Structures are given as structure tokens and as C-alpha cells.
Amino acid sequence: MFVKHIEDHSAHYWKSYRVMKDNFYQCPPLFDIGNDAFQRKVVNVLPKKDLLKILGIGSGRGELDCVNIRRMLGHVSRINNTVVEPSVEAIEAYKSLICGDLSDRVNTSWYNETFQQYQKRRDGNVATDKFHFISAVHSLYYADNDGRSIDYLIDLLEKDGVLFIIIQNDHSGFIRLFDKLAEYFGSHPVNVTEGIVTSKIVKCLDSDDSLVYDVMKQRHQINISSCFEESVEGSLILDFLTQMVDFKSTVTKDFLQSVLDYLKTPDCSEILSDGKIIFREDWDAFIIRKK
């Protein structure tokens, strides 16, 4: 069976990601912890500098990064922003967000590559620059399966710098669905990884006493009712959930049915009285400070 991983097909990735986000159910459109929490837990503890050096890993189209950059600019004069993002399409979209008023105070270096390629290049160049703020929002799944990337990112922090990670927690429907898919495919659908989730991060952080951290648990839901109908929207959502291109015609009819049945179970979803099927995608935000 020939499986096309969605992350290798950028146009399809962004189309299905957009449709999935359009179906967030009673949730904000971004994976945001909110202005107040970001101010209190991140901006207020960052080192007081004129110039802040920040790094984004898998920043995507930059929507959340730009919101956070604006929040930080309330307290610093200028920002040197380094972006590591393998999708050309996403980088172009991010550039268009930063080209207006932000460009006067934000100087961005774009790296169109994966986090793994960035590490390799950086280590090869024996680079020593460090960052005051690093964010990795729903991107570490593609980079790691044992927490090594967390250690790497912590090492890139300046003293008093903050690492901001958003990641599925262990009870998210995604993680449960990935386990189900792994039974069939022999491995998890995300290319490199078996899924880095909250428990793995906590294990890394608890073993390092140079850090203080805070976890904010967020309840998050997606209306996946259209996955059970013959619709383009439903097929795209299913592709994002399974992280595969054209999942419906990749797997056997029997397996497709068993995945659809599983998606309806309480492991993954809640069925509302009006029949809507609401997928649970709980995620955690980690705010990690290097003492």
C-alpha cells in the first residue's frame, strides 16, 4: 500500500489544515493561551532587553507567531526573528503578515527547512547564537520521538529565556487515533515520530533542575460530522486527522469503516444530541523558563 504522508504534500496539508480549523467547535481560531496569560507568563518574565532574539520552529503561516510578536513589541523596541519552516507556501503567507508595520521593528531570517535540517546545519557551523524566546506550536510531532528536541531547544535558550511549546496531550483524540492507525500501518502516521506528547515532555523537564515550567491545559474540539458524509470537506478533515493524503482511497473499505466507527467512540469524540460529532483535541501549552 502506498501511503502519502500529508506533511510531504504542502498544498494538500494547508488545504486540509484550513478546513479543519474552520470546523473548530466553540474554540478560538488560533491555538492561543490568550492575551492575559501570554503577558503574565511569557512577556513579563522575559529578560528586559531592547532587542529580543526569538525563534519559531514550524511556525506555519505565522498567524499565532505574529500575534505573539505584537504582544512582545509592547515591551521591547526590536525583535530579531528566526523562522524554521519547511513549507514554502507557509513561509510566503507568513512573509505577507510581517511585511506591514511589523517590518520596521522585526528583522526576520527565514529558513525553509525542517527542524532536523536546521539542527544539522547549526551544529555543522558550530553556531553559538541563543534565543530569548522559542516557540514550537504543534510542530514537534514531526521532529522527534524521544524528547531530544526539547533538550536541544532548551540548550538554545539564553538565561531567563522562555520556551513555549503547544502539543497534544496524551488524551487527545489525535493520539488515540494515531495508535489505532499504527496497529494497521505498523507505525504512526506522522513521518518520523511516534508522537511526542505531554507525558514525554514532562519527563524531560522534571529531570532538569535548571528549569521552571508551567503547563496550561486547554480543552479543544473539532466538529468532524462531515467525515461521515460523502463530502470534500469531510475527506480533507479525515486526511488531516490521519495525516495522510486521500486516506479514504488509501485504505481498505473495512479499515476505513473501522476508523470511522472508532472516531465516534468516547476515546475520540462526543456525539451531541443534535447528532454533531465533536472530536476532542485537548492540547497543553508549556511555558518553560531557563533559570
Ligand SMILES: C[S@@+](CC[C@H](N)C(=O)[O-])C[C@H]1O[C@@H](n2cnc3c(N)ncnc32)[C@H](O)[C@@H]1O
Ligand atoms: C500543525 S502545523 C502548526 C503551524 C503553526 N505553528 C500554527 O500554530 O498554526 C505544523 C507545522 O509544522 C511544520 N513542520 C512539519 N514538519 C516539520 C519539521 N520536521 N520541522 C519543523 N516544522 C515542521 C509544518 O510545515 C507546519 O507549518
